[in-house]
Amino acid sequence: MLWSSWLLGLELLLCLCVGFLGPVLGGRVLVMPVDGSHWLSMKLLVKELALRGHKILVLVPETSLLIQDSEKQPYRTESFAVPYTAAGLAESTKWLRESVFYPTPPLAGVTTNLHWLLNFTGTQVSGCEALLYNGDLMEDLRSQDFQLLLTDPFLPCGSIISEALALPAVYFLRGLPCGLDLLALQCPSPPSYVPRFHSGSTDSMGFLERVNNFVMSGVELQLCRVMYASFDELAARYLGRQVTYRELLGQGAIWLLRYDFAFEYPRPLMPNMVLIGGINCVKGHGLSAELEEFVEGSGEHGIVVFTLGSMVSSMPEEKAAIFFSAFSQIPQRVLWRYSGPVPDHMPENVKVMKWLPQNDLLAHPKARAFITHGGTHGIYEGICNGVPMVMMPLFGDQSDNVHRVASRGVAVVLSIFDVASETLVDALEKVINDSSFKENMQKLSAIHNDRPIEPLDLAVYWTEFVMRHKGAEHLRPAAHHLNWIQYHCLDVIGFLLVVVATVVLVMIKCCTVCLRRCCRGSQKTKED
Amino acid sequence: MLWSSWLLGLELLLCLCVGFLGPVLGGRVLVMPVDGSHWLSMKLLVKELALRGHKILVLVPETSLLIQDSEKQPYRTESFAVPYTAAGLAESTKWLRESVFYPTPPLAGVTTNLHWLLNFTGTQVSGCEALLYNGDLMEDLRSQDFQLLLTDPFLPCGSIISEALALPAVYFLRGLPCGLDLLALQCPSPPSYVPRFHSGSTDSMGFLERVNNFVMSGVELQLCRVMYASFDELAARYLGRQVTYRELLGQGAIWLLRYDFAFEYPRPLMPNMVLIGGINCVKGHGLSAELEEFVEGSGEHGIVVFTLGSMVSSMPEEKAAIFFSAFSQIPQRVLWRYSGPVPDHMPENVKVMKWLPQNDLLAHPKARAFITHGGTHGIYEGICNGVPMVMMPLFGDQSDNVHRVASRGVAVVLSIFDVASETLVDALEKVINDSSFKENMQKLSAIHNDRPIEPLDLAVYWTEFVMRHKGAEHLRPAAHHLNWIQYHCLDVIGFLLVVVATVVLVMIKCCTVCLRRCCRGSQKTKED
Incomplete structure (x- = not known):
């Protein structure tokens, strides 16, 4: 009794402290996540918001890869029916597990990537549609009087719900295809x-x-229309008015973006972009006794951590053999997230695991190198712990991420298609023994870790800001009210050209008339 | 003894805590300030840096308006000779005290403003030149092994010194004329x-x-060339190479900008722009007993605070009479920073003072309105304390500032030229009694005050960041390596147009040739 009244007192005191900023505690947040690795970092924010006293409801598709109902979490979940089965979902991600390891003809690589993306998002959008047209659930959500919608705009459901329920939206993402x-x-x-x-x-x-970049930026614009056509159609159909997905997105109050300029090239920002790169690099929880023993046993040579992301835990046997062979030739111990078959004579310095505590391993002083596919989660864990990388991009934005990281002199890039034991051994030796990699990585790590406020705290802060002020209208540029022609002042330039042309024409006309009169005058005088 | 070893221990602990980020304590900072109100807020940062253990040297012109040598401050000062006297300086600011109260013909207003600006900066630049060519002093500065230069780029001395001594620069400013x-x-x-x-x-x-805005942006570009011609000339002459002031400024590591989007309209930012609007709105120190009594004596009606900035403490007698007359008609008590002659029958509710604690008065619960000229310092003190304003711009950026504030519905704008007792009384009644002003101001104040980190802490943080990392190169966009044509891709567009035109021409030529051949063929067949 005493305890609860003490807590109540504390809550009241906190409310008084924030003064007229309104309530911080006990906000009601609706979360519409995106399945796969996207969920892993968003979950950190969702949990933190819940731990700070907000009431969170996460909408979970009944069939999903990584989002699960969980009674252990501090947030509530609400499951909704989707028109695909676990087998169907597995089928849509089959390409990842099988095809990404073998080369495709130059252009086919892009089109296959795009085809997979459209296929994967197509499945997800069908789930999204099922949610939106689930009248009972939507009615229930409407009645719960949420203050905010937190979503990953990789899929359109969140933005459409935010518009339908008139909730301010906070977006959580790394970036969207085609910019x-x-x-x-x-x-x-x-x-x-x-x-x-x-x-x-x-x-x-x-x-x-x-x-090339200029042409690609034009192509990107056209690509956007193709890629988001189904999103546009769903949004317009559901909301019953002509609206594009881009316009809907433009209503977002705050964009929490999972990057910073230790990774991205410096470029313009808008006031409602909040950079939270490295949010997933949470402080280590330490290793289990078994793992600690294996890691410590590596002696002065240290360890290599090897993962290909949450979506790819296996690879064809002949590819795996290349890695096993390479690892048998290096003095480091290797921890590999791998669920495929292992060879009869597995090298003693290799430990394969179905799941491994990637960040905790990279944070260990014995971590010497990180073999990664170049997903942004892994990249940031590598950067924040200052571990040089060997990178093998598989699909999506990974080849681009890898290129960015390698340009800083902190990673060697290999192709998964033609990787051989020798090249892998060479690459590992290079990033481990060539001190420039470690030095560059330490500088990059120092820059990345040197920030006035931790990314998770910043994300929580701006999410709460949107709840306190019912949006962030003061950060929304007036550019949203302009069309493309107006934004680029093309109408103004056209108008000014017409004005200038008219003035010039009138002046020429005047001069011609004057000259003619003068000529006539002088002719007349002569005739006279 | 115990105390000092405890302090040493604490210092060591702090050093260990920041780990490989390098030293935070005991940085050596050279400060090149700009005289006038510019110094008032920069001084806050300089003091804070000194209090946090950095060794600061402020360069002070021997003749100045507001920058003074002071033994009481926690930073050192170094005085340098300038070629103008106190009387000369007073002459260059005479226009402010005398002419700004009377109207000028429409265009003359702009040109007079510009003329004054050029005159004032001309005087200051001559001081700057005296400093740069003071060989002994420059040698002394070079030998002190500074880590950073903190400056206000309103004048060119700081940037030139930063280049000459190869020091990373942190800029502290509200903005620069002509953008x-x-x-x-x-x-x-x-x-x-x-x-x-x-x-x-x-x-x-x-x-x-x-x-209009488009044309003005073009005019601004041209104006920049005129306005900064003397800066360009000095920089090129002193550094002995062809360089413009704009190029020198582009080397700045971090730009601490005294605004935010409670005041500015939302627009693009660059990664090295750090917004510290409201840095001058420091927590109140409370009022003196005498002032507290006067303020408390205002009862339910409260007080009106009236200042015209640090540069203008007086006004012509007939203008002052208008204010005294207006104040005698309102129920509020008025605190007015005024050093001119007072009338024989001064209203009892008015207290004139040569200097007043503006922020502390505005922070008082009895503050009802703030009459201000619209300098950004005053504006931010009004916003952070949530006090509606009556604004009378005098010169420089003030008319523009005032326009921005008024557009938020938190202020009434009057013209100092034709202000009359009635209009002033009406304006005060409006901002005090029309609740929309107070409500809008409270919303604006809430948005402004709601930030994850205080502006002064943020400014200190980024200044220390630049010391720790010897700059902030990772925030510098590659755009600095492009010229205007390249930046806007005009060369690329030209090239693509030529390519397209060539392809079209070749195709037309081919088609023509083909058609001709076909025609000839069919003619021949006919003839046959």
Whole structure:
């Protein structure tokens, strides 16, 4: 009794402290996550919000890869029916587990990637549609009087729900395919020094690279229309008015973006972009006794951590053999997240596990190198712990991420298609023994870790800000009220050209008339 | 003894805590301030840095308005000879005290303003030149092995010294005339929704306003060349190479900008722009007993605070009479920073003072209105304390500031030229009794005060960051390596047009040749 009244007193005191800023505690937050690795870092924010006293409801598709109902979590979940089965979902991600290890013809790589993306998002959007048209659930959500919607805009459900329930939205993401995030934010992104995804350029481009980047930025715009056509259609159909997904996204109050300039090339930002790169690099919980023993046993050589992300835990046997062979030739011990078959004579310095505490291992002083596919979660865990990397991109934005990291001199990039034991051993030796990699990584790590406020705290702060002020309207640029022609002042330039042309024409006309009169006058005088 | 070893232990502990981030304590900072109100807020940062253990040296012109040598401060000062006297300096600011109260013909207002600005900065630049060519002093500075230069780039001395001594620079400013700060930062500023200074527009513009803003942005570019010609010349002459002031500014590591989006219209930012609006709104120290009694004596009606900034403490007698007359008609008590002659029958509710604790008075619960000229220091003190304003801009950026504040519905704007007792009384009644002003101001104040980290802490943090990492190169966009044509991709567009034109021409040529051959063939067949 005493305890609860003490707590009540504390809560009241906190409320008084924030004064007229309104309530911080006990906000009601609806969360619409995206399945897969996207959920892993968003979950950190969701948990933290719940631990800070907010009432959270997470909408969970009844069939999902990584989002699960859980009674152990400090937040509530609400499951909704989706029109796909676990087998169907597995089928849509089969490509990841099987095809990414073998080469495709140059252009086919892009189209296969795109095809997979459209296929995967298509499945997810069907789930999204099932949620939106689940009248009872939507009615229930409406009645719960939420103050905020937290969502990953990789899928359109969150934005549509935010519009339908008139809730301010906080977006949590790394970025959107074809740069839709920047378009929706009205954030300038000059193609002269902001490299487009898959352009293969850094921010310092020669003339032909700039030509390529410029053309790609145009292609991207067209690609956006194709890629988001189904999102546009669903949004317009559900909301019953002509609206594009980009316009809906533009309503977002705050964008929590999982990057910073230790990773990205410096470029313009908008006021409602909050950079929370490294949010997933949470402080270590220490290793289990068994793991600690294995790691400590590596002696002065240390360990190599090897994962290919949450979606890819296995690989074809002949590929795996290359890795086992390479690892048998290095003095380091290797911890590998791998669920495939192991060879009869597995090297003693290798430990395969179905899941491994990646960040805790990278944070260990014995971590010497990190073999990764180049997902941003892994990259940031590598950067924040200062571990040089060997990178093998598989799909999506990974080849681009890898390119960014390698340009800092902290990683060696290999192709998963033609990786061989020798190249892998060489790459590992290079990042471990060439001191420049470690030095560059330590500098990058120091820059990344040196920030006035931790990313998780910043994310919580701005989420609560949106609840306190019912949005963040003061950070929304007036550019949202302009169309493309107006934004770029093309109408103004056209008008000014017409004015100038008219003035010039009138002046020429006047001069001609004057000259003619003068000539006539002088002719007349002569005739006279 | 125990105490000092405890302190040493604490210092060591702090050093260990920051780990490989390098030293935070005991940095050596050279400060090149700008005289006048600019110094008032920079001084807060300088003092805070000194209090946090950094060794600070402030360069002080021997003749100045507000910067003084002071033994009481926790920082050192170094005085340098300047070629102007106190009388000369007073002459250059005479216009402020005398002419700003009377109207000038429409265009003359702008040119007089500009003329004064050029005259004032001309005097200051001559002081700057005296410092740069003071060989002994410069040698002494070079030998002191500073880690950082903190300066206000309103004058060029700081940037030139930073280049000459190869020190990373941190800039502290509100903005630069003709938007040179944004140009030097390579920060996009689309004229379609970012209103130019003195355009009289908000961020929401009609077609003709956009035309005006577009033309003004062009004029601004030309104006920059005129205004900074003497800066360019001095920089090139002193550094002995062809360099413009804008290029020098572009080397700045971090820009601490005294605004936020409670005051400015939302627009693009660059990664090295740190917003510290409201840094001058420090927590109240309370009022003196005498002032407290006067303020408390105002009863339910409260008080009105009236200042015209640090540069203007007086006004012509007939103007002052208007204010005295107006104040005699209102129930509030008035505290007025005024050093001019007072009338024989001064209203009892008015207290004039040569200096007043503006922020502490505005922070008092009895503050009802703030009469101000619209300097950003005063504006932020009004906003952070939530006090509606009556604004009378005098010169410089003030008319523009006032326009921005008034557009939020928190202030009434009057013209100092034709202010009359009745209009002043009406304006005061409006902001005090029309609840919308107070409500809007409270909302604005809540938004402004709601930030994850206090502006002063943020400014200290980024200054220390630059010391720790010897700059902030990772925040510097590659745009600095491009010229205007490259930045806007005009060369790329030209190239692509030529390519397209060539392809089209070749295709037309091919088609023509083919058609001709076909025609000839068919003619031949006919003839056959």
